[in-house]
Amino acid sequence: MAAKLNVGLIGLGRMGRVYGAYLAERVPGARLTAVADRNPGVARSFGSEYDVPKTYESHHDLLDDKDIQAVVIVTSTSTHQEVVVDAARSGKAVFCEKPISLTVEGAREMIAAVERAGVFFHMAFQRRFDAGYMAAKKKVDDGAIGSPVMFTSISRDPYRPPLEFCDPKASGGLIADMGAHDFDLARWYMGEVKTVHAIGGTLAYPEMKTVGDIDNAIIDLVFENDALGAVQLSRNAVFGYDIRADIWGTKGSIQIGYHRQTPILMMTAEGITHDVVPYFMERFENAYVAQIKDFVDRVSAGTGPAITGADALEALRISLAANLSLKSGTPVNIAAT
Amino acid sequence: MAAKLNVGLIGLGRMGRVYGAYLAERVPGARLTAVADRNPGVARSFGSEYDVPKTYESHHDLLDDKDIQAVVIVTSTSTHQEVVVDAARSGKAVFCEKPISLTVEGAREMIAAVERAGVFFHMAFQRRFDAGYMAAKKKVDDGAIGSPVMFTSISRDPYRPPLEFCDPKASGGLIADMGAHDFDLARWYMGEVKTVHAIGGTLAYPEMKTVGDIDNAIIDLVFENDALGAVQLSRNAVFGYDIRADIWGTKGSIQIGYHRQTPILMMTAEGITHDVVPYFMERFENAYVAQIKDFVDRVSAGTGPAITGADALEALRISLAANLSLKSGTPVNIAAT
Amino acid sequence: MAAKLNVGLIGLGRMGRVYGAYLAERVPGARLTAVADRNPGVARSFGSEYDVPKTYESHHDLLDDKDIQAVVIVTSTSTHQEVVVDAARSGKAVFCEKPISLTVEGAREMIAAVERAGVFFHMAFQRRFDAGYMAAKKKVDDGAIGSPVMFTSISRDPYRPPLEFCDPKASGGLIADMGAHDFDLARWYMGEVKTVHAIGGTLAYPEMKTVGDIDNAIIDLVFENDALGAVQLSRNAVFGYDIRADIWGTKGSIQIGYHRQTPILMMTAEGITHDVVPYFMERFENAYVAQIKDFVDRVSAGTGPAITGADALEALRISLAANLSLKSGTPVNIAAT
C-alpha cells in the first residue's frame, strides 16, 4: 500500500467536522494527523471521537507541525486570507473551502502568496465532483450537444440561514454565498463571462431586510463568446434542496439534477408522491468525498490542482459584479471589477 | 368530401352514450342516423341532445332501417349474441363492444353468423388504438427489442364496480371482465397462449364474496413459443387507474403506461406530488375515438376489420381457462376449453 | 339541442386551416358557415373538404354575410388591425389570433374599435386553456404555494421558422412572436410587469442575422409587486418542442410541462429513451380546441371573453420593452412604452 498523506484540518465548524469525518473514515490515502480549532474543547472532542493523534488551538501550531504534509482549511471566509497565506508560507499543500474571499484584493493576495511559495492550492467547488456535473462536462466536451449557446442553473435552499449568516458582511450575501457555485459551473461549461445583470428582492423573509440581504435573485450572464446564461437563486424552496443546471447546445441539451432522494413512490388517494432532497449534505455527500480524495490523490501524485485560485477569483468577480448590478439596476461588465 | 357512413347505435348505457357522443361529434366520416334503447325515453333524450334523426326502442326496428349501413352494439354482454346475429342477418357492418360473450359457444355462434352473412365485424379492444400500445407494437414488430420472451401487464381499477356488476354471471367476473384486455394484448404482442395458471382472492372488499367475485388476481401465461407472461388484476388501486404493459425481449424492453394525468408537479413541504389517471375514460378517450374512426374508415373503404371475432374468441378462452385454473388450483391448457 | 352559432373564418394559412378543421369537426356548438381567403382556390378547396357552405375571397364579403354571427380571424399579424376593425364595425363577435398587432398604436385602435362597436372580442392565448396551465392557475389562486415570488418559463422551438418569417417586420421577431405567450402567462399568474431586461443573440443559425432576428434570448421581469421573473426563448431545441413554466411561492412551487409525447419507454443497451413533443400542434391541440369552444360557448351564452384586448396589449408592451432593452442594453420600464 502506498504511504498515506498526513493531513491537518483547520476549522471545526459545521463543514469542518464534515471534512474531518471524511478524512478520518472515507479517504484511504490520507491520515488525519491533526485538527485545529480556536475552541480547544472542540478540537479535543473531535480528536477523541475520530482517533486524531494531535489537536491544536492555533492554526500556527498546526502549520509548524513538520509531520503534516497538507492542510484543509475550513475556517470562516473572513479568515481565509490569513490562514491560506500562512499555510502557503509553511510550504504545505492547501485545500481551501469556498468562497475564496469576500474581496478581489484578498483573493489576489492569497493567489500571490501561493505562487510565491510554489505550493499546491485547491479551491473547493464540490459540484465539479458530482457524478451528474462530471458526466455532463464530458458530454459537452465530447461535442454531444454541439456548440453550447445557453447555460441555465438553479440553486434553491430549503430555508434561509440564521440571520447573522445572512449579513452580507459575513457571508457575502445570497449572490456571493450561493451563486459562487453556479458562476463556477458557468465558467467550467461555457467559458469566461463578459457582463452580468441581476435582479433580486427580499420576498419571502421580510426579516432578512434587517441585515441587508435578499432571498431571491436572478442573474443574467453574457459570455465572452456571446452565449447567454441565467442563474436562479432562492432561500425558500420549502419542498427541498433544488440544485440543477442545463446546458443548451446547437445539437441538444443536457439537464443535470434530481428531486427524489429515496427510491420509493407513494401512491395513495391523495396522489403520487415522493420525497425530496433535504439539503446539501444529502445531495453532495459523494461529491465532497470525491473532491477531498482528489485533493489527497493529486498532492500524493505531485500533479496540479483540479480547481485553482484563479478559478475562485473569477467566480468571485462575477458575484461582485452581480451585486453591483443589483444595486445600480444596470448590467455590469466583469472587466470593471 | 366523401359521403358519410350512416351509423346506428344500439344500447345507450354508460359506454353506449360515450360511443354515441363520439359518433355524433368526433367522427367526421360518420353520420349518427339512429339510436336504439329498450328505454325509449333514454333514446329520445339522447337523440334530442345530439341531433340524431331517428330513435328506436327495439334493435330490430333499427336493423330494419334501410338507411343505416353500420351498427355499433353496446348492449349488455349477455345480449351480444342475439343482437350481433340479428345485425349480421340484416347485412349491416357490425362493431361489437367487448367482451364478445360469456361463453365459447355463444362466441362461436356469433362468428358463424357473421361468416354466413359475409358482413364486416369489428370486436372492440380499444387499447390496440392507444398511442402507447400502437407505438410499442410497431417497435416489437420492427425488432427493436429482439425476440420477445416475456409479457407482463397490469390492469388496476381505482375502485370496485357496483356489486350487481361483480356477479360473474353478469360480467364474467374480474378475470373475464378486466383480463380480456390484457389477454388480447398478450396475443397481439406475443402470439397464442398455451397454458394459464391463476391465483386470486377477495382481499380488499369482503362484500364481493356475497356475489362470488374476487378483487385481485395474478394470471400466468405460457405462450405456444414457450415465452412467459403474467397479468395483474385488481379492483383496489385507490391511487387511480393503473394500466401498464411491458414487453421484454432479448435486445431490450418496452414499458407502456403512465400515471400523471395533468402536466403539473406540486412541490411543497409535504413532498413532490402529481395527480393520477382517474379512470378509463381519461386514460383511453383518444383510443376509443381512434377505434370508432377506424371502424368507420374501414367499412367505408371496404377493407377488413382491425380486430376480428376470432381474436375475441381467443381472449375469451384464456379468460375461461384462467377461471378454471383459479377454481382447480392447477394450470389449465387452453386447448381444453 | 341548442341552436348552433354560425361562424365565419378569415385566413386559411397554416393556423387558419387548423382552426377551420376544429370548427368543422370538434366544436359541436358551432357551424362553420363560411371561410374567406385572398386565394380563392384555397378557400374553395378547404370548403369542399370540410363541407363549408360558402367561400369568399374578400373578408369584406364574409363580414357582409348576415348569416354569420361570429368570425375567427387568423390572417397575418400585419392585417389584424384592418380586419378586426372591419369585423367590429360589422357587429359580429370576434376571435383574433395572437399577437394582436406589431405596434401599441395598432392594438389601441383595435381595442377602441371593439369598444365603440360593443362587440365580443377574444384574444387568443391558447396556453391559458391547457390542462396544466389551468390546473396551476387554480392552485396558485387557491393559495397552494403561498405568495408567488418568482415566475420562470421556457419556450423553445425545435427549429427556426423560414427566414421570411424571422424578419421582425413581419413577425415581430423572436421576442414578440414567441415571448408573447410567456408574457401573457407571467401577467396571468403574477400580475403586472414593471420593468424588463433582455439579453439575446443569433447563436445557432447565423443566417438569421441576414433578416435581423435573434434565435436565443433571456428576458428578466420585475413585477409591480417586486416579484421576479425570467423567460427563456430559443429556436434550437432540436430535441423537441419544450414549453414549461414554474411558479415559485413562499409555501411551494408548481412546475408545468412535460417532455414525453407517447407513453412508452424504450430500454435497450443504449439507455432508456422516450420520444419528445414534436411541435406546438401536438402539445396544444386540446388547448386550441378548448379555446375555440370557449369562444363559441361564451358568445352563445352572451358572457364576456376569457382574454381581452387589454390583455393582449399588455403582453405586446412587454415584448416591445424587451426588444428595446435588447437594443439599449439596459432595463426598460414598461410605463415608458
Place this chain on the structure above:
Amino acid sequence: MAAKLNVGLIGLGRMGRVYGAYLAERVPGARLTAVADRNPGVARSFGSEYDVPKTYESHHDLLDDKDIQAVVIVTSTSTHQEVVVDAARSGKAVFCEKPISLTVEGAREMIAAVERAGVFFHMAFQRRFDAGYMAAKKKVDDGAIGSPVMFTSISRDPYRPPLEFCDPKASGGLIADMGAHDFDLARWYMGEVKTVHAIGGTLAYPEMKTVGDIDNAIIDLVFENDALGAVQLSRNAVFGYDIRADIWGTKGSIQIGYHRQTPILMMTAEGITHDVVPYFMERFENAYVAQIKDFVDRVSAGTGPAITGADALEALRISLAANLSLKSGTPVNIAAT
C-alpha cells in the same frame, strides 16, 4: 472512540474482495485483522493492498486466531455449511453471505450449530439495508397503504453469469440464486408463504440448456394470509440491472426502485435518454456497506442479528418449492419442502 471489532474475512472471490474493501475502508467500527483464501497469493495480495495484518490459507487457521472476534464468510455456497459450523464452534460472531445453502438439510445443520454454540449469526440480504426498501418497510408497517394484498417484484440481471455458475448444482440455478432476494423481501413485507407456482424457460441464451438452467421465470406466491405475490426473474435485461418491488395495499401502493444511475438527461434529436443502473454493485453499494456496518455495530453492542438463519431457511424453502413446481408443472405447498 469505542474499541474496534477485530474482523476476519474468509473467501476472497468477487464478493469477498468487495466485503474486504468495505471492512478495510468504510466501517469505522471494524478492524480487518485477517483474511483467508485457499489461494494464498490472493490473500497476500489483498492483505498487502489493504494493510491487513494477517493472511491465512485455511479458514481453520483464521478461526483459531484468538484476536479475531467476528468472521465474514463469503466462500462458495457449497462450502457455507462446513465453514459456518466451524466458525460457530470457534465461538466467533458470524456473517454469512446468501444463500445460506443449497439444501434444507444443510441450512438446518448450520442453524443448529449456531444455536448450540450460542453465537451471533447474521444472514446477508442486503436489500433490507437499501434506503428504498427500508423506507417502504417503515411505510407498510406504519399502515400507510392499509392492508397489503399483493407483493410483486422484479429481479433482472443485465447479462447471464458464466455458464459454470449457471449450473444449478453450483448456484442453485436462476430461482435459488436470484429469487432468494425476492422471497426474503416477500416474507419481510407480507409474512409467510403458503404455496408457490413457477413457470420458466431458457429463452434468451440457448447455451444455458447445456448446464440445465433457465434464464427467465415467473413465480407466483400465495401467502398464509391469502395475499398474492408474483416474482419476475430474468438474465437478459440488456438495458441494465432492473430491481424493483411493489407492495399493493387496500389504501395505496408503494413502488421501490429506480432506473437512472447518473442524474443527467440527454436531450437530442434522437429523443430524451438517460443512463441505467449497470449492475448490483452500483445499485446496492450503500446497502452492502450499511449491512456490514449493522453487523459490526450489533456484534459490538451485544444485540441480536437483523436477519437470522431462520429467515434464510424460509427463503430457501420457497426457492426449492418453486424449482419443484417448475419441474412438476403444478403449484407446490411450502409445507411439503
